[in-house]
Amino acid sequence: MVMDSGSIRRKFLEFFEKKGHTIVPSAPLVLKNDPTLLFTNSGMVQFKDYFLGNATPKSTRIADTQKCLRVSGKHNDLEEVGIDTYHHTMFEMLGNWSFGDYFKKEAIAWAWELLTEEYKLPKDRLYVTVFEGDAKENLPFDQDAYNFWKEHIAEDRILRGNKKDNFWEMGEMGPCGPCSEIHVDLRSEEEVKKIPGKDVVNMSHPQVIEIWNNVFMEFNRKADGSLEKLPAQHVDTGMGFERLCMAIQKKTSNYDTDVFTPLLDFIGQAAGIKYKAEEKTDIAMRVIADHVRAVSFAIADGQLPSNTGAGYVIRRILRRAVRYGFTFLNFKEPFIYKLVPVLGNQLRDVFPELESQKDYVGKVIFEEEASFLRTLEKGLKRMEGLSSISGEQAFELYDTYGFPLDLTSLIARERGFTVDEEGFKVEMEKQKSRSKAAAAKETGDWVLIGEDVKSEFIGYDFLESEIKIIKYRKVKQKNKEQFQLVFDRTPFYAESGGQVGDTGYIESANEKIYILDTKKENELIVHSADKLPENLTSSFNAIVDKHKRQLSMDNHSATHLLHAALRSVLGKHVEQKGSLVNDKVLRFDFSHFAAMTPAEIQKVEDIVNVKIREDIHLDEKRNVPIDQAKALGAMALFGEKYGDFVRVITFDPKFSVELCGGTHVKSTGNIGLFKIVSESSVAAGVRRIEAITAENAEQFVRTEIALLDEVRALLKNPKDLVASLKSLSEEKHALEKKIEAFNQEKANQLKDELARKALKSNGYSLILEKVSVPSADALKNVAYALRNQFDDLLLILAADVDSKPQVAVMIGEKLASTNAYHAGNMVKELAKEIDGGGGGQPFFATAGGKNLNGLDAVIEKARKLIQ
Known part of the structure; x- marks a missing residue:
């Protein structure tokens, strides 16, 4: 009997559990404290600090299945995905790990x-491969x-493999070492x-594939490219789950396994097309x-599609899928979101985060699909009438409308014209150069001062402390x-957790160094300073x-109260995003699918302020076992990686209990006042509240009261301010109607x-005249009224519109049918006399400009154009 994918995964974890490994959950796809990576791109990412010696693992032997995403940077498989049958964006990496425990002998035997x-x-x-060595780096044969x-x-x-195939490196810097790959021949x-x-x-044969890579971590790649020995030897293995299933289930493609067939069946049924x-x-x-x-798990782990960074990668992946569905499967309406429940149900036992958020994830994808499908239509209209597409136009379609180059090229071929692909590449390189220049960052290697000990955070209890610098590096x-x-x-x-890093300073007897920011880099706490101390x-x-x-x-404490208040008013579906x-x-x-009403906003604000006035004392529990914390009712957010022991922040156990590493007030009364200043949409299914507290809220209230007093004074301190403003508004509206009627009478x-004055000729x-009108609309109305009166009309008006020059050209229906005159072309020529520009339809066009004194020249030029 053929083993299904669920059984294959379970067997891997059970096998290594019997070998003394602790089974740990997958880290989120989206990284929060590692500036070197956008996404988790391999199983070892969550363990990087163990390899570097910056943190101590809870077990020296660990096994897991890790969600990975490879679409950017060194490990970029995106363009192969779908074209071949074994590359993927998001994939599972089965891994077993040794942190200074067993090494090559055991790893190889167990594999x-x-x-x-x-x-x-x-x-x-x-077949297996081993590292053949590299003379340039003085690395020996394994x-x-x-x-x-x-x-x-x-x-x-x-078989012997070169450095490219058999020396594994996570990125430009970091842990690395020789590796031994295992390949299977399925031909x-x-x-x-x-x-x-x-x-x-x-040799990139689709049936002769690598399924497992055993990496023997021995080195750390430094910023200058050199290698240094790690403090201990480690094993980092990664087995592609999808490829393993293909091999065990005796398929010729990853997509023929039960990892993908439920999705492919659903797609085929919806499209009315059979796979293969x-x-x-x-x-x-x-x-x-x-x-x-890839898109579903990224959203479930907290990364929304956007125009920058990791969000842009997710948007690009989704748009690539939409484009393929639109072009080849005739999906003209959102469809991909319908796959989320299928996927969530399929993986609910191993990755429950998607199943529990499937409605939210589906809503986000639906809105993104609908938006891009509208953009696709606009982009297609932009291509209408073109006989070729320049590099600049292809780049505009990519940059403005989100068209990948291959989509532009496909449409061009269908319409029988060409795309300047080389010109597109030039424009793309220009953009990349601008981006690189803006983001270029040179990070030096750490320089050790004394003993490299683990840094201890004491900021929950102390705001001052005697410290020693243990290492530093230069950043440019x-x-x-x-x-x-x-x-x-x-x-x-x-x-961390949304709270910005502290600032301040460090001082010795002789000098003071200002700390400009504090950030986490994996397990390190890194303090930014504009200069180094003279005596380190x-x-x-x-x-x-x-x-x-x-x-x-x-x-921060107000945020916890706000979260609880939102769930109380809007429902338990509200989760922090x-x-x-x-x-x-x-x-x-937060997750919510509609704009909050003013009444809902007021109710939430009132609840938070009541809790502030109750002066609820902070109940802070540190090093609580994660299961015990959840039993207390603490909210755990998907997309966050929690350890075995967590910190629980409680403001009234019946109101707000959350897992949080941030700093908080001793009691809610310290917050003083809470005021919501805006509520808006961030993305599909995600709303945003901005609020202020304490002295900022007090200043806001003072400013609003001062503004109100100023308005009262301007209105001569009426008893009923609202009635007075309403009366003033009604009076203004009545005057506007009178002015409108007056202007219409003048226009008539x-x-x-x-x-x-019309001359038959x-x-x-x-009709060729210089006129004065109160508005652009009045000018347009006059032109159309005259067109209705004369079907052979040729109207050119040089107009003073509230001291701004405008030109209007109108051609009657009968005259327009002769194609003797083109209003758009004429107005562009006439606009030069008023230092302006414009355009429009063949029968009606307008232009604005800067030179009011040029109106007479417009009339003279118009006479010449007509003649």
């Missing part, structure tokens, strides 16, 4: 045991790995007889089936040089900006006067 004895993969179809493999597999199946017996598998390994009917529709179906996984961005410092202990809160080994006193911290705490907390404002994004008089009625 062989699992694949051949548990999964029953045929031994004669497996003799140990070779020898250990000889205990399990014939030597002619152990038919006939094909195997013709060409041996060893001649096809690493035609190559172009097969590709489209594969693209959609793959991309909906936009030609500005700064330094990043790590202390042995720190009272400075590092930006001195003891310093670290002092946090107390006033800024207090105001930030006011806003993002936040910003600083000393000036709090911004809270002008129309009659111009009609009397050469088969048309010519």
